[in-house]
Each structure stands twice: as C-alpha cells, then as structure tokens.
Amino acid sequence: MVTVSIIMNCLNGARYLREAIESVYAQTYSDWEIVFWDNASTDESSAITKSYDGKLRYFRGVRTVPLYAARNQALKQARGKYISFLDCDDVLLPDRLEKLIPLIYNEDSIGLVYSNFQMIDSNGNKIYDNNMDFLSKNAFRQLLGKYQIGNGTIITSMKVLNTLNCWFDESFKYIADRELYLRIAHDWDLKFLPEITMLSRMHEDNTSYKLTDDLWLDHERMLTKYSGMYENFDVEFAKEISQARLQVGRILAYLFLKFGRRKEARKVIRMHITKDYSAFFLYLASFFSHYVYRFLWDKVYKGIQKKLNCKI
DSSP: OOSEEEEEEESSOHHHHHHHHHHHHTOSOOOEEEEEEEOSOOSTHHHHHTTSOTTEEEEEOSSOOOHHHHHHHHHHTOOOSEEEEOOTTOEEOTTHHHHHHHHHTTOTTEEEEEEEEEEEOTTSOEEEEEOOOOOSSSOHHHHHHSOOOOGGGOEEEHHHHTTSSOSSOTTOSSOHHHHHHHHHHHHSEEEEEEEEEEEEEOOTTSGGGGOOTHHHHHHHHHHHHHHHHSTTHHHHTHHHHHHHHHHHHHHHHHHHHHTTOHHHHHHHHHTTTTTOHHHHHHHHHTTSOHHHHHHHIIIIIHHHHHHHHHHO
C-alpha cells in the first residue's frame, strides 16, 4: 500500500495537465500514486497521461458525469492510506507532501491537514497569497463562518472518509468539497500549516468563473443539511451562519462585477450592507470596474481592516 493517493479528475484539461503531473513527480516525498480519472475527455488529456509510468494509474469514465460523481469514482480506486487532491490546472510545490504528511501520519485524532496557497494566473504569475490564520483544532466554527481551504492543499485519510455516511455529496453542484471538509472538521481535529505548499491557477476556464446564483442555492442547501444533522445547529452557530452568507454574497458580487453585471452585484451585497463594513465597501466599489475594485480592495480596504484589527 502506498502512503498517499493523489486524486486527479480531468475533463479536457490538457492545457496545464503536464505541468500539474510533473509537480507530483517532482515531490521530495516519494511514496505516492496518482489516481487519474478521465471524465470522458475529448482533447489530448489521455495521451498526455498515458506517457507516464505506473505511478500514475489511469481510469476513464464511459461518459462525462458531474465533477463530484467523478471524484467519488476516483476515490474508489485509491490504494493509499491518505488522500489528497490536485486539479489539472494547479501545481504542487516540491516539498508539499514532505511537509504535510508528518502532520497526519498515525495521528488518530486528526481528520484533515491543510496549508496556505498562492493564486497564479494563466501564465503562472503570482496574483496573491492566500494567507489564513485559522486555529488547527476544533475548526468547524471558524471555517463555517470564513471558509478559505484550498482543495489542493488538503490531506485526509481513507479511515476518516470511511466514517462518513458519504464522501462527496453529489447533490451539490459547486461546493461538495467545502461541505465534505466541514463535516470532517465537525467530528475531527484539523492541523494547519501556514506555509504555501501549492499554486492554484485562476483563469477563464475555471468553474469559479462560471458560478451563478446556483452557488447561493448550494450554500443554503448545505446549511439546511447541517441543521438536520447537528442538534441546535441554527442557534449555536447563528453568528457563523450569518458570516458564511456574507462570504458567499461577496464572492457572487465580485463575480457579477467581473462580468459587468453591476446591478446584480449590488443586489446580492445589499442584503448584508448593514451587517458588515466590508459589505458596505464592496457596495461602493461595485460602481467601478472590477479592476478598480481589486485595487481598492487590496490597497485601501485591507489596510483599513488591518488597522481596525490592531485596535481590537
């Protein structure tokens, strides 16, 4: 049995695929396999993948299915004690496994480990560093209110996954990964490495660029699911539920703004404008282009936020 199975799901991802695979082969920690699930691609993905040795195990679906159904199919093929994920457009830093595996290896109370990551553009240039400051233990409350885990940074175990009633909940269109990791965080301790261990690529073909109001519907379904699963959830986590809705509203508003849908951006964020000063800032910024908004957010709002936090 290998130590870690790295799950790669692919649907016509040839553009960045070789770089992603090479970043696994470049790992300083060598006890891994790639479980590659080809979701009936029609581009060169299959040919690229089959050029590698037996450490990459190739599987192909007979037809294209939704992402989370494909992830569950890939998980069934994993032979590793531990599980990680890598999207076909992302890149692992060479020491990622070497740094993260020891945090979970034979740690019975740890359900998931994760790290910071860096956002890059289509050419591999840095956009920004995603720097989190979450607590490592009992992180459910914190992550529910402010979720920032990069899917490509996590490592969990088959033992943990097999304690759950399902892996990726296929009823979700966009956030089944978030929903799964929050379920793990509710029942297990987490460990967090503040270092950057992977590069997450932002480009026009990202699913996140195509999000619509379905993201909001997905998120509300998740909260409804937890309300039925966890006793007194709505009361105990009322503050975090409000924060989570604000976070999703900001994401939708920014995406609407990016595509020039300013009225829709303002409609989304208006629901939260009296609850959080960042929502008010976003509402004002929505009258500008997303480039101006990005500048104002990075240079002005974050500076104000930092000063306010220092005074608390």
